[in-house]
Amino acid sequence: xxxxxxxxxxxxxxFLAGAIYLDRSKEEIxxxxxxxxxxGDTGTNMTMTIMSAAKEVxxxxxxxxxKSLCKAMSGGSLRGARGxxxxxxxxLLRGLTKAVxxxxxxxxxxxxxxxxxxxxxxxxxxxxxxxxxxLTVARGMGEKITELIENGEDDLEVILPAVLEHGYxxxxxxxxxxxxxxxxxxxxxxxxxxxxxxxxAVDLFxxxxxxxxxxxxxxxxxxxxxxxxxxxxxxxxxxxxIKVMLSKNVNSKLESDVKSxxxxxxxxxxxxxxxxxxxxxxxxDDPGLVLQKAIKFGILSDVKVTCRLEGSxxxxxxxxxxPAAAPEPKGEPTEFGFVAVSAGDGLxxxxxxxxxxxxxxxxxxxxxxxxxxxxxxxxxxxxTVFVLPNNKNIIMAANQARDLxxxxxxxxxxxKTIPQGITAAINFSxxxxxxxxxxxxxxxxxxxxxxxxTYAVRDTSIDDHEIRKGDYMGIGDKKILSVGTxxxxxxxxxxxxxxxxxxxxxxxxxGADVTEEDANALKDLIAEKFNTLxxxxxxxxxxxxxxxxxxx
Amino acid sequence: MGSKIAVVTDTNSxxxxxxGKELGITVIPMPFFIGGKEFLDGVTLTQEEFYERLKxxxxxxxxxxxxxxxxxxxxxxxxxxxxxxxxxxxSGLSGSCGSAYLLAQHYDDKVQVxxxxxxxxxxxxxxxxxLELIDRGMSARQVKDELERVKFESSIYxxxxxxxxxxxxxxxxxxAAAIGTLLKxxxxxxxxxxxxxxxxKTRTFQGGKEIIMKAIKNDMxxxxxxxxxxxxxxxxxxxxxxxAAAEQFxxxxxxxxxxxxxxxxxxxxxxxxxxxxxxxxxxxxxKI
Numbered sequence: 001x002x003x004x005x006x007x008x009x010x011x012x013x014x015f016l017a018g019a020i021y022l023d024r025s026k027e028e029i030x031x032x033x034x035x036x037x038x039x040g041d042t043g044t045n046m047t048m049t050i051m052s053a054a055k056e057v058x059x060x061x062x063x064x065x066x067k068s069l070c071k072a073m074s075g076g077s078l079r080g081a082r083g084x085x086x087x088x089x090x091x092l093l094r095g096l097t098k099a100v101x102x103x104x105x106x107x108x109x110x111x112x113x114x115x116x117x118x119x120x121x122x123x124x125x126x127x128x129x130x131x132x133x134x135l136t137v138a139r140g141m142g143e144k145i146t147e148l149i150e151n152g153e154d155d156l157e158v159i160l161p162a163v164l165e166h167g168y169x170x171x172x173x174x175x176x177x178x179x180x181x182x183x184x185x186x187x188x189x190x191x192x193x194x195x196x197x198x199x200x201a202v203d204l205f206x207x208x209x210x211x212x213x214x215x216x217x218x219x220x221x222x223x224x225x226x227x228x229x230x231x232x233x234x235x236x237x238x239x240x241x242i243k244v245m246l247s248k249n250v251n252s253k254l255e256s257d258v259k260s261x262x263x264x265x266x267x268x269x270x271x272x273x274x275x276x277x278x279x280x281x282x283x284x285d286d287p288g289l290v291l292q293k294a295i296k297f298g299i300l301s302d303v304k305v306t307c308r309l310e311g312s313x314x315x316x317x318x319x320x321x322x323p324a325a326a327p328e329p330k331g332e333p334t335e336f337g338f339v340a341v342s343a344g345d346g347l348x349x350x351x352x353x354x355x356x357x358x359x360x361x362x363x364x365x366x367x368x369x370x371x372x373x374x375x376x377x378x379x380x381x382x383x384t385v386f387v388l389p390n391n392k393n394i395i396m397a398a399n400q401a402r403d404l405x406x407x408x409x410x411x412x413x414x415x416k417t418i419p420q421g422i423t424a425a426i427n428f429s430x431x432x433x434x435x436x437x438x439x440x441x442x443x444x445x446x447x448x449x450x451x452x453x454t455y456a457v458r459d460t461s462i463d464d465h466e467i468r469k470g471d472y473m474g475i476g477d478k479k480i481l482s483v484g485t486x487x488x489x490x491x492x493x494x495x496x497x498x499x500x501x502x503x504x505x506x507x508x509x510x511g512a513d514v515t516e517e518d519a520n521a522l523k524d525l526i527a528e529k530f531n532t533l534x535x536x537x538x539x540x541x542x543x544x545x546x547x548x549x550x551x552x
Numbered sequence: 553m554g555s556k557i558a559v560v561t562d563t564n565s566x567x568x569x570x571x572g573k574e575l576g577i578t579v580i581p582m583p584f585f586i587g588g589k590e591f592l593d594g595v596t597l598t599q600e601e602f603y604e605r606l607k608x609x610x611x612x613x614x615x616x617x618x619x620x621x622x623x624x625x626x627x628x629x630x631x632x633x634x635x636x637x638x639x640x641x642x643s644g645l646s647g648s649c650g651s652a653y654l655l656a657q658h659y660d661d662k663v664q665v666x667x668x669x670x671x672x673x674x675x676x677x678x679x680x681x682x683l684e685l686i687d688r689g690m691s692a693r694q695v696k697d698e699l700e701r702v703k704f705e706s707s708i709y710x711x712x713x714x715x716x717x718x719x720x721x722x723x724x725x726x727x728a729a730a731i732g733t734l735l736k737x738x739x740x741x742x743x744x745x746x747x748x749x750x751x752x753k754t755r756t757f758q759g760g761k762e763i764i765m766k767a768i769k770n771d772m773x774x775x776x777x778x779x780x781x782x783x784x785x786x787x788x789x790x791x792x793x794x795x796a797a798a799e800q801f802x803x804x805x806x807x808x809x810x811x812x813x814x815x816x817x818x819x820x821x822x823x824x825x826x827x828x829x830x831x832x833x834x835x836x837x838x839k840i
Contacts, residue, residue: 353734426737426753447759504756507735536736552756 002155006106006205008066012057014201015073016212019054021200022193023047029196032189034180035475036456036467037364037544042189045083045367045393049090050197051214052080052369058214066104070097078400079371085190087370087396088122088134092194095121108156112149115142125396132178134190140170141198160202167195184460216260236267236283237309243302244278244294258293265289277301283308333408336430336437337382340421341368341390341398344512344541347418354425357382363418365544367394373401377410384409384434386441390421409434413441417450417477418540419507419550451476451494453487453547472546488522491547492529498551499530506533509540509548522547555634557692559682560625562617562648564641565675566790566817568594577679580625582822585613593821602821603793603829606717614822616648619655626655626663635662635692637682639699642669644746646822664696668703669745673788673817674837681840698840705776706837708743709751709767710790711760713830715739740764757832761801764834765808771836772809780811785836787812790819793829801832 006014022029022043029043053076060068074097077090098121099114100106106114119142123129144166148159171191175182204210250258250273262268266284278297284290287305294300338356342348343363351359358376362368377385385408389398395414402410411434415421424441432440456471463479474482474494482493495506506526510519516539523537533551540548561567562580572579581592586605591597606612629636638656643649649667656663670678678699685695712718714736735755740763742751751767754760768787772778776785787809791798798816805814818824819833 350734422735423755426735426755429750429752431749431751502758504758507755534736538734552759 003157004108004154006111006156008064008069008104009062010205011066011100011106012060012064012069013212014204015057015069016054016214017204017210018197018200019047019050019214020210020212021203022050022196025193025196029189029193031458032186032192034184034186034189035462035480036184036458036460036469037454037473037475041365041367042083042085042193045086046089046190046193048369049077049081049083049086050093052371053077053090053093054214055216067101070101073097078404079369079374081370081397081400082367083393084396085134085193086367087125087400088138088190089194089197090370090400091122091125092118092138095119108149108154108159111156111159112145115145118142125400130178132174132176132181133188134194136174136177137167137170137188137191137194141167156205160205164195164198164202167198171195180462183462216257236285237307238284238287239306239308240280240282240284240287240290241302241304242280242282242290242294242300244280244297245299245301246276246278247298250278250297258297261293262290331381334382335384336428336434337380337385338388338425338428339373339376339380339385340388340425341373341394342418342421343543346539346541347509350422350509350538350540351388351425354422355428356388356425362394363391363542364393367391367397370397370400370404373398374404377401377405377408382408384411386410386424386428386437387412388415388421388424390415390418392416411438413438413445415445417452417550418509418542418548419448419450419552420445422550423448423552448550448552449477449498451481451498451549451551452545453491453494453549454545456483487546488525491522491549492526495526495530495549495551498549499533503533503551505550505552506530506535507550507552508535508537509542510537511540511542511544511546511548513543514546519547555691556632557635557637557686557695558629558633559679559686560629560636560638561675561679562640563593564646564648564671564820564822565639565679566672566820567676567679570594575680576683578625578629580617580621582617582820583615584821584825585615586610590615597821599793599818599821602824606825607829612825614825616646616651619651622652622655623658626659630659630662635664637664637666637686637692637695639666639668639670639675639678639682641675641820641822642671642743642746643667644669645671645743645748661693664692666696666699668699670703670706670837671708671743672819672823672833672835673790673815674706674708674835676817677786677788677815677837684840702838702840704745706744706835707767707771707775708833708835709740709764710743710827710831710833711738711740711754711757711764712827713738714828717826717828740767742767757797761804761832764832765805768834768836769808776836776838783811784839785812786815786839787834787836788815788817789832789834790817791833792819792824792827792831794832797830798832801834805834 026043026047030041053073056072056076060072074094077093081087081090095118096114099117100110119139122135122138129135141163144163148162153159171187174188174191181188259271262282265286266282269281272279282290339358340351340356341360341362342351348359357380360368360372360376387398387410389395398412402412413424415424423444427440427444428437452475454473456467456469456473458469460467465480465483467483471483471485472487472490473480474490481497482490484490519537523535527535558578560578563582567579569579569581581595584591626636638652640648640652653665656665668678682695685698738754738760739750740752740760742749752763754763772785778785789805802814802816
C-alpha cells in the first residue's frame with residue numbers, strides 16, 4: 001500500500017536520523033575541503049548547526065506537535081548556524097518548516113511545496129549564489145520532487161528514494177560546475193553534508209533501525225568555546241545559594257541537563273531535589289545565568305549571592321577584568337560599538353586596543369555560531385554595533401545575527417581576513433555617521449592584501465601548484481601564492497607576490513606555534529629582502545596559521 | 553591719509569625673522585629651552601640642529617616670547633608706525649595670545665591683538681591678509697575684527713608619524729594615547745578654530761595623505777564652494793624634517809588640485825617639538 005503522508009512523529013524521527021547521519025560522517029565531510037589546510041570544517045560546522053536543532057527537538061519528547069517541532073528545527077538551527085554551509089542548512093530548514101508548521105500531517109503535495117520553499121529561502125539568504133554547492137544539490141532535489149508530483153506520483157516510498165538518488169547524481173556533478181572542486185578532485189562538501197541528512201531521513205522512513213539518541217557531547221563542546229570565558233582573572237568569584245519552589249516536575253533527564261549546564265557556567269557544589277523544592281549551591285562568575293536557569297523551574301524562594309573576594313581583591317579583579325570582559329549593558333548606550341571575531345590572545349588584544357568592545361574567540365578553526373555573535377552583540381551597549389567577522393566563512397552567520405537583532409542596528413563589515421578587520425577598525429571615525437563609517441571601512445578593506453601561512457594536510461594540486469602533504473603554503477586573498485618546505489622561504493615568496501610599487505608596510509602576526517625568536521629572525525630577513533618597506537611584527541597567538549601577513 | 557600700521561607675528565607662522573622682513577612683517581622668534589639653555593627659533597637654533605637634538609631624545613621645552621621682548625618690539629615699531637596688528641599663534645594652542653592681549657592693555661588701542669586661531673602656514677597667510685587689508689585702508693581695529701570674523705574659515709589636517717612626542721608632552725588624553733599603542737598607527741588630526749581633534753587614522757603614509765587630500769577636497773567643495781573656475785581658497789602645506797616626503801606630497805597636491813599655488817613651509821619648531829619629525833600637513837583657508 002502506498003504511503004501518502006508523514007505525521008509529526010515520523011517527521012521528527014526523520015529529522016533526528018538526518019542529524020545523526022551527519023554527525024557520524026562529519027570527519028568524512030571535513031576531508032572534502034578544497035584547500036588542503038588543517039581546518040577543513042564543513043562537516044563540523046554543519047553538524048553543530050543541525051545538532052543545535054536536534055537537541056531542541058529531542059527535548060520536545062516523543063509526542064511533539066507540528067508547530068513546536070518546526071520551531072525547534074528552525075530556531076535551533078538558525079541560532080546554532082556556523083559557517084556558510086551551516087547557515088545555508090539552517091535556511092533550508094527554515095524554509096521547509098515554514099511551509100508545514102501550520103499543518104497536522106505532511107502530504108505529498110505539501111512536501112513538494114515545502115522543498116521548493118526551502119530552496120527558495122536558502123537561495124535568498126546568499127548574496128551571490130554559487131552553483132556547484134549545497135544550493136545546487138538542494139535545488140536538484142527540489143526540482144526532482146516537483147517533477148515526480150507533477151507526473152502524478154503520490155507514493156512516498158517511490159518519491160523519497162528517487163529524490164535521494166537524484167541528489168547524489170547532482171552532487172557528483174558539482175565538480176563540473178565548480179572548477180576548484182574538479183582540480184582538488186572532490187565533490188562539494190556542503191552538498192555531501194546535505195546528502196547525509198537526506199540519507200538519514202530516507203533510511204528511517206524506509207524502516208531502517210537507527211539509534212536516535214542525541215548526546216550532549218557536541219553541544220557541550222560548543223559551550224566550552226563560548227565567549228565570555230576569554231580571560232578569567234579569578235575563577236568563580238561569586239557564591240550563590242538558591243532555593244526554588246518547583247512549579248513543574250523535575251525528572252532525572254532534566255535534572256542531569258540542568259546540572260551539566262550549571263557545571264559549565266561554574267563549580268556546582270550541590271543540587272538537591274527534595275519534594276517540591278530544589279536547593280542549588282554553586283560558585284560561579286555569572287550568578288545571573290544561574291538565576292535565569294533556576295527561574296524556569298518555579299519561584300525563587302530564597303536567593304543569596306556573595307562575592308568570594310575580599311574588598312581589595314575584588315577591586316583588583318574589577319580593575320583588571322574591566323578591559324577584558326565585555327562592558328555590562330547599563331546606563332546610556334554609546335553611539336557605536338564593535339564586535340570582532342578572532343583567534344589568539346595577541347590578536348584579541350590588538351582588536352581591543354583598536355576600540356573593539358567584544359572579541360569572540362573563534363575564526364577559521366572554530367567558526368562562531370549565529371548565537372555566539374548574537375550573544376556578543378547583545379553584550380555591547382551601543383545603538384549601532386559593527387561586526388567584523390574576519391573570515392569569509394563567518395560573514396553569513398554574522399548577517400544572520402544581524403537579521404535576528406531587533407533592539408539595535410547591526411552593521412556587518414564583510415571582512416574576510418584578520419588584517420581586513422584591523423584595517424576596518426582603524427578606519428572607524430567616531431565623528432562620522434554609521435553609513436559614512438560603513439562606507440569608509442568597506443572601501444579601506446579593499447586596499448589591504450592578506451596572506452596566510454599554514455601546512456598542507458594532504459597531497460593535491462591547486463592553482464597550478466603541486467602540493468605535498470606537510471608542505472608550507474602561502475594562501476593569498478584569491479589563490480595559493482607560494483608552496484615549499486622552508487617556511488621562511490614560503491613567506492618571502494608569498495610577500496613578493498603581494499607587494500608592488502605602491503606598497504609601504506608589511507605586517508606580520510605570528511601564531512601560537514611560532515617562537516618570538518623565529519618570528520624576529522623572519523622579520524629581519526623580510527626587512528632585508530624588501531628594504532624599501534616598513535616591517536611590523538606582532539604576536540597574534542593564532543592557531544593553525546604560523547603567520548598572518550598583510551601588505552598595504 | 554590713513555595711519556601707518558605694522559604687522560607683527562612670531563616664528564610659529566612658519567616664517568623666519570629674515571623672511572618676515574622681506575614681506576614687511578615683523579617676526580618675533582619663539583624661545584626654546586634645551587638642557588636649561590635658551591635658544592631662539594631660526595636665530596640661534598637651525599631646523600637641522602633642532603631635529604638632531606629632538607631625535608637624540610633631548611628634552612626640549614617650548615616657551616612664549618618674554619613680555620619684555622614683545623614690548624620692546626612694539627615700542628620700537630611705534631616709533632615709526634601709528635598702530636600695530638599683532639597676530640600670535642592660536643590661543644587654543646598657546647598662551648602667547650593671552651599674554652600679548654594683557655600687554656596690549658598698556659598701549660591704549662594702538663596695539664590690536666588678533667585671536668583668529670591660526671597657526672603655521674595659515675597664520676602666515678593671515679599676516680599677508682592683514683597687509684592686504686591695511687592696503688585697502690582699514691584701521692588696526694578693523695583688520696582685527698575682519699580677521700576674527702573669518703577665523704573659522706580655515707582647516708588644517710596633519711598626519712603625525714608617531715604618537716610618542718604628543719604623549720610625552722601630555723597633549724593627548726590617556727584614552728587617545730592608548731589607541732594604537734600595539735600597532736603603529738599614524739593619527740590624522742584636524743585643527744579648526746581652537747580645537748585640536750582626531751580626524752582619522754592610518755597605518756601608511758600614503759593612506760594618511762589620501763585622508764588629508766580627501767578632507768581638503770571635501771572642504772573645498774562643501775564648505776567653501778570652490779569650483780574649477782573659482783579658486784577662492786589658499787591651499788598650503790607644511791611638514792616637519794622630511795623635505796623629500798614633503799616635495800612628493802606637494803607634487804600630489806598639485807596634481808589633485810591643479811590651478812592652486814601650493815605654499816609649502818616647514819612647520820615651526822615649537823609645533824615640531826610636540827609632534828615630532830615625519831609629520832605632514834595641508835590646509836585650506838578662505839581668501840579674504
